[in-house]
Amino acid sequence: MKSILVHPPQKPIRAEIKLAASKSECNRALIINALTDFQCELSNISEARDSQTMLRLLKSDDAVADVIDAGTTMRFLTAYFTVTNQKKRMTGTPRMCERPIGILVDALRTLGADIQYENVPGYPPTQINGFVYSGQNELKIRGDVSSQYISALLLIAPSLPDGLTILLEGEVGSRPYIEMTLKQMEYFGIIYEADWEANRIQVKPSKYEPKNYAIESDWSGASYWYSIVALAEDAEVELLGLKENSLQGDSDIVNIMAQLGVQSTFTERGVLLKKIPASDSIAWDFTNCPDLAQTVAVCCAMKNIHLTLTGIESLKIKETDRVFALQEELKKLGAELNEVETNLKYEVVRKSDWAATAVPSIFTYDDHRMALAFAPVGMIHDIIIEEPGVVVKSYPGYWNDLAKVTTWEELQLS
């Protein structure tokens, strides 16, 4: 499959969508399960490639763990293999080897890990050689690069003889993901204290209790459906498997989309999305929900809603430089992502009189969220999404789900 041409729907959209499970919740549950010697019963395991990769690597005796392009899988497994004293070479795609891991490796080394870099210090591939506990039970760690390092350390913290106290430095990004980690740990019997005023988290040493755990559907995946409803002329969609009180910070899409023209009503099965009037402009800080930035940027561009974005610095070190990717691809829709204050504030603006002269063809930069976020443009006019297979990272069933509300066809681009 080389590319997909999405056509606007020919009739009002009325659909029920069973979303994929959250890969974030799933990857935490899989690590916790491994730390109970696989005694938990996990249900609704995510079919996302990131989670399937985690599942496979946790069960593998191979000396090499290739995480492909999965950040949480790389970071969580590095901590897990270290404390369980498994010698592993950790590697991934070329892009994964450009995504920093030094902050986590330094922290694990302080705890007693022998980890070596194969090429560039601070980046995968790494070789985990072993672990002899140093007796250190307090760490200072930067919180402004990736929360995944902190979640990785928290997940293994109960296994350390003295537990672990983490002092976070700098502005903490993606904090809801840290809270998700802590709440899942608590569910499995771990005691912790988090003081967010002092940026201090303390985890007591203990064993995870084996329990059953049901993984919630993915709110990041839900965001694309919000965008579909916001952009389509007439749409009502029920998303199944989502909860009002979610562990996932991306459930904030409910509040963002209330301003972009989508009302959420929670039902017994999930959430029902209906169209309502939208605002002319919004400002949003994505520090707590960086994965929603692409969805919202594309949706605002297409609805001619002026968007001011802050808190998107971490987008530059994800599957691709998402700021650059958005800048390049929004241009094809007559829109711009402008940097208003260096690295701090951006805005999305679109020429309201813009009309496509040819069908825009969106390059996806090996980033699932580029394909997922731009496909809803098809609710308004034809759009080509190149390399659409990238969606397997988090939402393998996306194109099949999209076929429930509109038509699309495969193209072979030369």
Ligand SMILES: O=C(O)C1=C[C@@H](OP(=O)(O)O)[C@@H](O)[C@H](O)C1
């Ligand atoms: O812990 C997690 O499950 C995640 C944390 C976030 O990463 P950062 O903490 O690097 O922002 C998010 O972007 C990623 O998709 C999943």
Ligand SMILES: C=C(OP(=O)(O)O)C(=O)O
């Ligand atoms: C950033 C993401 O994932 P990861 O960091 O786990 O590769 C994502 O899914 O958008």
